[in-house]
Amino acid sequence: MSYALITGASKGIGKALVHEFASRGYSILAIARSERLLKDLVITIENRYPVTAKYLAIDLTEEGAVKKVVEWSQTETKELKVLVNNAGYGMWGHFNQMNFEMQENMMQLNMHSLVALSYAFLPQLLKQPKAFILNVSSLTAYQAVPTLNIYAATKAFVLLFSRGLSRELKGSSVFVCCLSPGATQTEFLKRAGMGSMEGMAKIVSMTPEKVAKIAVNGMFNWKKEIIPGFMNLLSIKLLKLLPKGVSERIMEFVSSYSK
Numbered sequence: 001m002s003y004a005l006i007t008g009a010s011k012g013i014g015k016a017l018v019h020e021f022a023s024r025g026y027s028i029l030a031i032a033r034s035e036r037l038l039k040d041l042v043i044t045i046e047n048r049y050p051v052t053a054k055y056l057a058i059d060l061t062e063e064g065a066v067k068k069v070v071e072w073s074q075t076e077t078k079e080l081k082v083l084v085n086n087a088g089y090g091m092w093g094h095f096n097q098m099n100f101e102m103q104e105n106m107m108q109l110n111m112h113s114l115v116a117l118s119y120a121f122l123p124q125l126l127k128q129p130k131a132f133i134l135n136v137s138s139l140t141a142y143q144a145v146p147t148l149n150i151y152a153a154t155k156a157f158v159l160l161f162s163r164g165l166s167r168e169l170k171g172s173s174v175f176v177c178c179l180s181p182g183a184t185q186t187e188f189l190k191r192a193g194m195g196s197m198e199g200m201a202k203i204v205s206m207t208p209e210k211v212a213k214i215a216v217n218g219m220f221n222w223k224k225e226i227i228p229g230f231m232n233l234l235s236i237k238l239l240k241l242l243p244k245g246v247s248e249r250i251m252e253f254v255s256s257y258s259k
Contacts, residue, residue: 001052003077005029005069007060007117008087010037013136013184016212017084018045018053024216026082027052029073033059060087060113061105070120081128083121085114085158086136090151103150110154115161122174131174134219135162139182139227142236155180159225166224177224179215182232184208 004021008014010032018028022045030038035057042053056072058065073080088110091098118133125131140152141159162178169176183205211228218226227233 001027001077001079002081003027003029003079004082004084005031005073005080005121006084006086007031007113008136009055010034010041013181013208013211013215014084014086015041016208017086017134017215019048019209020212020216021082021084022049022051022053025049025051027077028054029076029080030055031058031060031069031087033057060117061108066113066116066120069117073121074124078124079128080121080124081130082132082134083117083125084134084136085117086134087113088136088154090138090148092147094147095149106150107154110151111157111161114158118165125174126172128173132219133162133165133174133176134215135176135178136215137162137178137180139180139232139236141180143239163224175219175222177219177222177226179211179218179226179228180232181206181211181215181228182235184211 002025004026006014006017006021006028009018009028009030014032018030018041022028028042028045028051030041030053032038032055035055038055038057042055045051045053054076056069058068060066060069089106091103091106095103114135118135121133125133135158137158138152138155140148141155143152145152159178159180162176166176185205185207206229214228215226227236
């Protein structure tokens, strides 16, 4: 039986990815902090799909967390075929006005945990006839975003890391791809302190379920970079045509609605 391990699995895009993989016959190893939400999720998955679902409630930023995840997963299965690095969050505000420890924690989760999990699971994935790593970045990875500065930078790191790792693993059994969603109907804006943008975001946002379906379809169709939604893809192409100073002012204007 093939397994998919998904971090940040209890809510939003992560939860939708759990359902998407389960609907395709993958058993699930779900990772997140909330045991209550994870327990409800695995019960739902096993009732709805003919697969097995297990969970581990853990904070990936804690020391030794990655080692615990690897050890736990290996007791559950030797048939891990998909690693989804989805866990992450954002913070809105000016760099010098936000708590640095909280920003440091965000960098730890968005970048270090993702890299550490990829490194730890690669030996196991390389033993499979065919395996995948799906890293979740963001549309902000393609552009500096004032007031989402550190978050955008972490997601740019995820995008570039994914591109480089994909090249390094070319010819192996492991395919690496990167998902960069735009506005999605999740709790991201609220957690980031951008709740006032929720109304505007709903106009252009996608559902997590739609993003997850596009992501998994793209991964299985060997797409290295997946930007769900025509408008999101168009916005990236247009931003590339503008001088950096102009595009950064546009992003600063858009993010100012969070005030």
